[in-house]
Amino acid sequence: MTSLKDLVRTLLDLHGIDRPEPRIAEIAVETDRLLSGLASVSSSLSYHDEPSNYAALILREASHD
């Protein structure tokens, strides 16, 4: 978590956003929760999965009833 906290602090610095240490720690916890949640499902992706596939997918599946 310390390294994630360092990363959060660095990113906020890069964006010119000044936040106190307790808030940086909270953002690190929040980021860890999100990234862990996403990592639990993204392992099923292959390099064929493009981010732009979604729109084509729902059009293909469109119901015409």
Next chain:
Amino acid sequence: MTDLALLDLTAAIEALDSGRATSVALTEACLTRIEAHNPAVNAFIRLDADEALKAAAERDRERAAGRVKGPLHGIPLAHKDMFDRAGRVSTGGTKILKDRTATETATVMERLDAAGAIDLGTLNMSEFAAGPTGHNVHHGDCRNAYNPAHISGGSSSGSGAAVGARLVFGALGSDTGGSIRLPAGVNGLTGLKATYGRISRHGAVPRSWSLDHVGPLARTARDAALIYKAVAGPDPRDPTTAHQPPVGDIRFDRTDLKGLRVGVPSDSDLASVDPQVLAALQASLKVLEGLGAKLVPVSLPDLKPMYFTAETIIKSEAAAMHREWLRTRPQDYAANVRVRIEAGLAIPATAYIDALRMRSHLTQAFLRDTMGDVDVLHLPTMPIPVPTRADTDMETAGGERVLELVGRITQFTRPISLVGLPAGVAPCGFDGAGLPIAFQLVGKPFAEASVLGVIDAFQQKTDFHRQAPAIARPAS
């Protein structure tokens, strides 16, 4: 004498068509109710009474001359304060945009104008459309039409409360994780989140470009359909609306639902749903079954990955949009909104891209495994009874308990926003405190007509949508 504002939108149109009412009379009736009851619900941010009355008089002159602009000719509506009108301010519920004058008019506003609708003003909303409860530190909390101690739902809070309290005949809202369906559900209304890309978002204040949807809140499925049809369809100014199937006609003549397959999640899928809510949902299934629909057991996917994926996309896109304001105007955000947006600044680009890639995967799996053998899927709108404003106040109360409660509100709506499918909600009961309970009906891509048609058939057999809040019951 009947209060004209208590008519539903469809009845108001019939009254205009038959000459039993004028647009001026409808507008005055709404303005009278707004003056009397808006203080209770705090639904309006700006009221344009003089302009609305002027427009109503013009619509009456046009009608008298045989020039009816469209299906909503002379009907007073009002919309979430995030749809631009050139020369006017739309605040997005924020302090940051309070002085921003729009240079263009949102496509949906142009289409409602072309259909002849009248605009009464702008409606309260969660700051930057972030938050499912209707709290707002800048404009004051919006309040539930049935009980002001309870939440109005959000982020289209004013749209839900204004239509629920019968201050207007219908409203547009936007939905990124439930923001049409939740305020519609908790205010006893019918709401429709159309398929992603069905309705233009041009000129609407964004929350998350990849997940934002626009749609109507109204008193019935027929009312919602009138607004939906007026605004849906391709728009060259919003590329996501290209190549969609025709909007098509919506059948409201179904006397039964024979042949319709309704997907019903298993008991374990709904284990987290409150017993009162569950009982109302089960009773609504009995009504659909009684109409001839076949109830088909389905298995819901684990909703958590869908939730995480949507959250990653929303937070990443919001952080990109707000980055400059977070740096230059942090004090102008509500503290709870600021902290949720800035959390997105630390999400790596790879995680955001993975979330977009996962969206296709999860959508494909949802369509195949959950929707594959059914026409519509029956879900809760909110798994808990409508909570109070005090219990969900993230700004002044905060804490884990509040965050957990607020998180539960979007449990069954946010995953559906991720897959972009059309979803309508309608009232199907009331909890012990007299607050509405609603079911959510999810359709296949671009099958809004099917969703609204089924809700209409349900409403022809039930009267939950007619059980107005106390402030909107005719004097006896």
